[in-house]
Amino acid sequence: MKQYSFIRRRPDLPVAEFRRYWGDVHAPMAVGLPGLVRYVQCVTTDGIYRSGREPEVDGVAVVWFETFDDMRATPGTAAYQAIIDDQPAFLDVDAISAVATTELTYR
Numbered sequence: 001m002k003q004y005s006f007i008r009r010r011p012d013l014p015v016a017e018f019r020r021y022w023g024d025v026h027a028p029m030a031v032g033l034p035g036l037v038r039y040v041q042c043v044t045t046d047g048i049y050r051s052g053r054e055p056e057v058d059g060v061a062v063v064w065f066e067t068f069d070d071m072r073a074t075p076g077t078a079a080y081q082a083i084i085d086d087q088p089a090f091l092d093v094d095a096i097s098a099v100a101t102t103e104l105t106y107r
Contacts, residue, residue, distance in 0.1 A: 005061040008095040035070035
């Protein structure tokens with residue numbers, strides 16, 4: 001089971017500072033989630049910023065859990081609460097959207 005979270009940085013935060021904080025401060029918190037199998041941060045490419053436009057999102061966080069139940073067990077834990085409490089430090093919390101997915105593989 002994977003969850004994709006589409007995130008936007010705080011409007012007052014430069015892109016470089018957003019990325020530094022997300023990687024150096026927030027990522028270690030996410031890695032500490034109980035039952036987490038894998039955590040990946042995908043940052044929006046620099047070209048859109050160089051063009052002077054603002055992207056729809058500044059990044060996508062992908063979390064993997066073995067099962068949906070494993071993911072559902074994280075709210076209420078101290079690790080999860082720390083992640084939620086940290087979000088206003090670097091994210092536009094009103095712009096976060098997420099989708100839980102099940103992977104289908106075709107060959």
